[in-house]
Amino acid sequence: MAGTLSPWPLTKQGAKEHPVPTLQYLLRARGHSVAVDGIFGPKTDAAVRSFQRDAGLAVDGIVGPHTWSALIIQVRRGSEGDAVRGVQEEFQFRNLSGDPSKGLAVDGVFGPKTEAAVRGFQSALHADIPSVTVDGIVGPMTWQALISGMLSF
Incomplete structure (x- = not known):
């Protein structure tokens, strides 16, 4: 919806x-x-x-x-650990190539590639849900959209 x-x-x-x-x-x-x-x-x-x-x-x-x-735990660039792996796992779930090496690495380090993936996801959400902020921070709204499977095919 x-x-x-x-x-x-x-x-x-x-x-x-x-x-x-x-x-x-x-x-x-x-x-x-x-x-x-x-x-x-x-x-x-x-x-x-x-x-x-x-x-x-x-x-x-x-x-x-x-x-x-x-x-959920808010994570952003510079964060490390299992909560970051959870975010990265969500992007691996959305990797339609069938090749895990082509998707975001699940390494627990919130670096530039993870931030770019988060911002891209937030931008796509923002088009339909203006209250979603494109800030690269995985807070409650971004976590909910990721975990609920939004924008996955």
């Missing part, structure tokens, strides 16, 4: 592929040791429940709007 962000996805045990790797990177950024394998299995479920408990959220193992909003 033009003019609004897509809603946060509901992600729970049994889910595979997008956005599970991003969820796993964000859990790691929040201090939970989970493998980034794209499978929402028992260990990811336990990490989600632990995060929900620590954040004072309903502990149901379902990653919906409240859990995603609490889980």
